Amino acid sequence: MTSKSHPRFVSANATRRHPYYKVIKHTFFYILLLGLACNSYAQWADSNIVDVAAIRYQKAIGKHSLFTAQPKQQIPDADIFNLPYKQNPGNYLPHDLPGKLIERDCFLQFMLKNTDDTAITVCFIPGSFCRKVTLFKANPDNIAGTFAHMPDSLTTDERYDGVKQITVQPHETATYFCRFNFVRTNINSLIPRIIRHDYLEQWGIAQRNRDSLLDVFTYTVSGVLLFMIFYSLAVYIQSRNKEFIFYAGYTFLTCSLLFLKSYLNYSATPFNYFYEEYLDFMIMTGSVVLYQIFMRKFINSREQYPLLDKFLHFFSLLLIGASIVFSIVYFLTDKYIMLNIMENFIIKQVFFLTGMFFIIYSIKKKNTLLNYLAAGNAALIIFAVISYIIIITGWKLVENNITSIFNRALFYYEIGLVLELGFFLSGLAYKNRRDIIERVKERERLKLENERKEFDKQMAVMAAKQEERNRISADMHDELGSGVTAIRLMSEIMKSRLKGEVVPELEKISNSANELLGKMNTIIWTMKSSNDTLESLIAYIRAHAIEYFDSTPIECKVQLPALIPQAEVSGEKRRNIFLSIKEALNNAMKHSQASQIQIIISTSDKWLMIKVSDNGVGIDADKLRRFGNGLSNMRRRMESIDGSFKIESELNCVLTFEAPL
Numbered sequence: 001m002t003s004k005s006h007p008r009f010v011s012a013n014a015t016r017r018h019p020y021y022k023v024i025k026h027t028f029f030y031i032l033l034l035g036l037a038c039n040s041y042a043q044w045a046d047s048n049i050v051d052v053a054a055i056r057y058q059k060a061i062g063k064h065s066l067f068t069a070q071p072k073q074q075i076p077d078a079d080i081f082n083l084p085y086k087q088n089p090g091n092y093l094p095h096d097l098p099g100k101l102i103e104r105d106c107f108l109q110f111m112l113k114n115t116d117d118t119a120i121t122v123c124f125i126p127g128s129f130c131r132k133v134t135l136f137k138a139n140p141d142n143i144a145g146t147f148a149h150m151p152d153s154l155t156t157d158e159r160y161d162g163v164k165q166i167t168v169q170p171h172e173t174a175t176y177f178c179r180f181n182f183v184r185t186n187i188n189s190l191i192p193r194i195i196r197h198d199y200l201e202q203w204g205i206a207q208r209n210r211d212s213l214l215d216v217f218t219y220t221v222s223g224v225l226l227f228m229i230f231y232s233l234a235v236y237i238q239s240r241n242k243e244f245i246f247y248a249g250y251t252f253l254t255c256s257l258l259f260l261k262s263y264l265n266y267s268a269t270p271f272n273y274f275y276e277e278y279l280d281f282m283i284m285t286g287s288v289v290l291y292q293i294f295m296r297k298f299i300n301s302r303e304q305y306p307l308l309d310k311f312l313h314f315f316s317l318l319l320i321g322a323s324i325v326f327s328i329v330y331f332l333t334d335k336y337i338m339l340n341i342m343e344n345f346i347i348k349q350v351f352f353l354t355g356m357f358f359i360i361y362s363i364k365k366k367n368t369l370l371n372y373l374a375a376g377n378a379a380l381i382i383f384a385v386i387s388y389i390i391i392i393t394g395w396k397l398v399e400n401n402i403t404s405i406f407n408r409a410l411f412y413y414e415i416g417l418v419l420e421l422g423f424f425l426s427g428l429a430y431k432n433r434r435d436i437i438e439r440v441k442e443r444e445r446l447k448l449e450n451e452r453k454e455f456d457k458q459m460a461v462m463a464a465k466q467e468e469r470n471r472i473s474a475d476m477h478d479e480l481g482s483g484v485t486a487i488r489l490m491s492e493i494m495k496s497r498l499k500g501e502v503v504p505e506l507e508k509i510s511n512s513a514n515e516l517l518g519k520m521n522t523i524i525w526t527m528k529s530s531n532d533t534l535e536s537l538i539a540y541i542r543a544h545a546i547e548y549f550d551s552t553p554i555e556c557k558v559q560l561p562a563l564i565p566q567a568e569v570s571g572e573k574r575r576n577i578f579l580s581i582k583e584a585l586n587n588a589m590k591h592s593q594a595s596q597i598q599i600i601i602s603t604s605d606k607w608l609m610i611k612v613s614d615n616g617v618g619i620d621a622d623k624l625r626r627f628g629n630g631l632s633n634m635r636r637r638m639e640s641i642d643g644s645f646k647i648e649s650e651l652n653c654v655l656t657f658e659a660p661l
Helices: 007-016 021-048 077-082 197-209 212-239 243-264 270-298 306-332 337-365 368-393 409-497 504-527 534-548 571-591 621-626 628-640
Strands: 058-060 065-071 104-113 120-125 130-138 164-168 173-182 193-196 555-559 596-603 607-614 644-649 654-660
Touching: 077 130, 077 173, 104 164, 120 197, 130 164, 164 173, 193 197, 197 212, 212 243, 212 409, 243 270, 243 409, 270 306, 270 337, 306 337, 337 368, 368 409, 409 504, 504 571, 534 555, 534 571, 534 596, 534 607, 571 596, 571 607, 571 628, 571 654, 628 644, 628 654
Parallel strands: 555 596
Antiparallel strands: 058 193, 065 104, 104 173, 120 164, 120 193, 130 173, 596 607, 607 654, 644 654
């Protein structure tokens, strides 16, 4: 048997314990704890009462206040002073505030006193992006009995949203309670602050000037994006390229995102709260969707890069779906952690993976335009990752200057945007240059094609003409030639039968038949396409000249070039040259009284020159007027084929004919 079961032990222990021993013990313990708590609160209150008379400009009271957080809409106002307040850890800076606090109602307790002889009005602000701020006041000696709500009509300060006014009477000490909750964003902060009433405007200016350099940079980037909006619309109006409508939409949303971010700048307005909670994410998502649509149309991915087109299309649908889910969660719930996870840990990760896929795909394709766009995406991703790290971890690149622009996440995101825009403009310039070259090539190809068709058409027409000329010349030779020859022969037979009797009419018929036969032969020669050569022209002129002067007392000499080039001479040109030479020989025969006529034919690659000279009496003014019609006919014929005719000497007349080959 153990000592605990021995009867003597049990009896002795029972005689030492009173029936109400436990009740007395626990009551004494709780009284002791309450005393210690009251003593601790009294010690805290004595050391943390903020003297408003000692505040010259402003004072952060985070370490001089108590804090607690409770489920939303669960605590009535009457129970606020009974909440389990704890020592406030100090200040929660932007990006440092725990997400669970944003989903709860928050409460602050602090004490103010006025050691001055006059009432002092100060302004109180619990932090940035705090809404539904309500103040309560109580006497520290009787908190439960004096706890009361401070009306908004007395505490509202119209000069600065989100700030509450507190008037502390002379030598008054009071305990204040503040009820508020945070906007559902990751840039809010818990920094309770007391600001002198007359210093509030300067404090507001100082708050805005903290990011003055970032504001200047942001407005500059916004201006560049605004210029790109006008440029995109101008390109669309001029060229009707629909993709630039989507790019204008993308730049407009991005410009709005940056401008509103800087313009609102921590202002405690309902619109800014809505913007920070919901609108900025929707604008960013919309801009990415428009950019993806623009990208697909800009590079014609549907035809040239089907895999990339399907991926970007799927990504756009995914973003639209995520935006719908984000909107449902935002409008139908009070959740923040879920919104934060969707925005910063899911959708932004999808942004990153999509950008990396596009970069890798572009590198593999080795396309210059894709490489420009991939370089822009790479720059944007690198600086967006830096911005994201600063947002998530609160990383400070410049430790000794918290307000430095290099500690701002937005600054790095804007640098990425500027670089991405620069690479895009480079790619656009390359694409425009390539399109211009392709359009010039296409225009030249169409021009050559049209010229070829026109040439073929002309060749067909010329072939038809040549065929028709050959047919007509054959018909003239076979039909008219034989008929004229028959008339000439019959006239000669009639002359022989008359046995020397002269019949003038018969002689005229014979001569006319001879002339008609010669002219017809000339026409047949000009019409026959096989004679369309320079060699044929020179040979025909030589044969005609020798035959023409053969039965006359005039000696005719023809000097030919040593080498006759292979040049084509059309029937029209041959006819005009030959008739001009024939007219010159006819004039020399009738009027020159010459004994010698010389024809000198010379050629070059581009010109044919024929000189007809005689040793006759030349041409005087009277003869020129008398026979001017023949000379003008020669000049007209030569000019009609872009040639020339001139009289080089009136004595021993020299006529020069020049015609282009």
